[in-house]
Amino acid sequence: MSEEKRTPLLDVSGIHVYYGAIHAIKGVSFQVYPDEIVTLIGANGAGKSTTLNTITGLLRPKQGTICFDGKNVTSLPSHKMISQGIALCPEGRRIFQQMTVRENLEMGGFIRQASEIQSSMEEMFERFPRLKEREKQVAGTLSGGEQQMLAMARALMTRPRLLMLDEPSMGLAPILVEQIFGIIKEMHGAGVTILLVEQNAQMALSIADRAYVLETGTITMEGQADDLLHNDNVRKAYLGS
C-alpha cells in the first residue's frame, strides 16, 4: 500500500519562518500520515524546533500553510492547537517547575473536564509509575529523566492524535534514552501518531517509519527511515561513520 494515497494527518507545505531578519525556515514541506512515526533529524540550529513551534502556533510562518486532518490551522492561536489534537512535548521539557507533578498533569488536561482529567491521570500513573511515587513532589526537584517522563505524560493528558516530541533524549544517560524511546514506541502502539525531532539520529531512525533531514532551514533528504539509516551521506553527517 502506498502512503501517498491516504490523506496526511499533518501536512506542512512550503513554510517560511523568520526571527526578525533571520530566515530560519526556508520553504519546508513534509507530511505525517496517520499511525506513522516520522522523524525530523538535523544538526543543532538546523531549524527543527522552529518547525515544531510553528506547527503549534507559537511562531507564525510568513508563507506556507499547515493543515491538520484536512483543516487549515496555519493561523490558529497556539492555545487552540491542543483541542485540535496536536500536542507538543517541547525542547528542554518546560514542565512547570514550581508546581507539583500532579498539578503539572492537571494542567496538561487543562481543556478537559475534571472527570476526564482524573481518568487520564490514572492512565499516566500506570504508564509512568515513577510519577505516581513523586505525585506530590514539586516538579523542579525531579531528575532529568523523570522530568522528561512528566513532560511526555503532560502532553498525553488530552489523548492527542499527534504527539510531537522535541529532542526527548537531550541530556539523558543512555539507559534513560532507551527507556524514553521504549515509551515512545508504546505510545505509538496505543494509537498515537508521532513526529519526533532528534539530534540522536541513530535512535530516531531505528524507531521511525519515515524520516526527513533538515539542514539550515531546508529539507535536503527524505525517505524510509531504514534507507536513511544505511545511506552513506546520512551516516557520515549524522551517525559518525
Add this chain to the structure above:
Amino acid sequence: MIFLDKLITGISLGSIYAIIALGYTMVYGIAKMLNFAHGDVIMMGAYIAFCTLQYLNLPPVMALIVAMAACTVMGVVIEGLAYRPLRQAASLAVLITAIGMSYLLQNLALMIWGANPKSFPGTMISIPTLSLFGGQLKITGATLVTILANVVIMVGLTLFTSRAKTGKAMRCVSEDRGAASLMGINVNRTISITFAIGSALAAVAGILLCSSYPTLQPTTGSMPGIKAFTAAVFGGIGSIPGAMLGGLLLGIIEIFGKAYISTELGDAIVFAVLIVVLLVRPSGLLGKPVREKV
C-alpha cells in the same frame, strides 16, 4: 501603650500597602511588567466610591461594589488598549507606556473632579471606634476593617491561586507563557483576568486608604502606589505572601520611623531599609532567585 497604638496604626497602613502591592506583584508575576498606573487606579476607585456616596447617596456597600466594578473594567481596558499591543516590545517601552497611563489617569481625574481636595466621607466605614484599656488604646473602625479586609483578601487569593483552575493557569503563565499556551491556556485572557483582580483590589485599597486618610485629590494614589511597589519588591516581587509581608513591614517601619526617629525622615527610613534588604537578598524577602528562561 503608645507602642501598641503605633503598632496597630502601622499594621493598618501596612495592610493598605499590602493590598496595593498585590496588584503590582500579580501583574508583574504574570504579565512580567511594572504597571505604574496601578496607584492611580486606586485614586480613581476612591473618587468613584466618593461620588457614589456623595452624589448618588447610595449605601457604602454599593459604593464598594460600584468602585470595584468600575476599576475592574478600567484595569482590563488599560491592559487591552495600552499594554497588550506591546506584548512583544522591549520592557522599557512598556514601562514608559505605564508611566504615561499613570499621568493620563491623574489628568483625567483633574479634569473631572478638579484640583481641590475632596474630603472622603467618614460614612463609608461607620463602625464605631473600639476603646480598650479604659480608653487608653483606641482602634478606629477603619483600622479594624482594613486589617480584616487584608486577611480576607490574602486567604482568598492564596486559595484562588492554589485551588481554582484560573488561579493555576495564572501560575503556569507566570512560569512559562509558551508552555502554558501549549496546555490550551489563553495567555491574553489570563493576563486580562490578572489585571481585573488587581484593579478590583485597587478599588478596595483606595476606599480603605481614604477612610483612614480622608484627603482625596488626583495625586492621592501616587505616594501609596510607590510605597506599595517598594513593599512588593521588598517582599519579593511576583510573590503573593511576599506582598503581604513586605506591605506590613513597610507600614510598621514607616509609622515607627516617624514616631521614634524623625517625622521628616519617615519615608527615607523606609527606602533605606529597602536598600539594605535588597543588598542582602536581591530577590526580596520571599522572592525566588530569577532563573533565565529560553
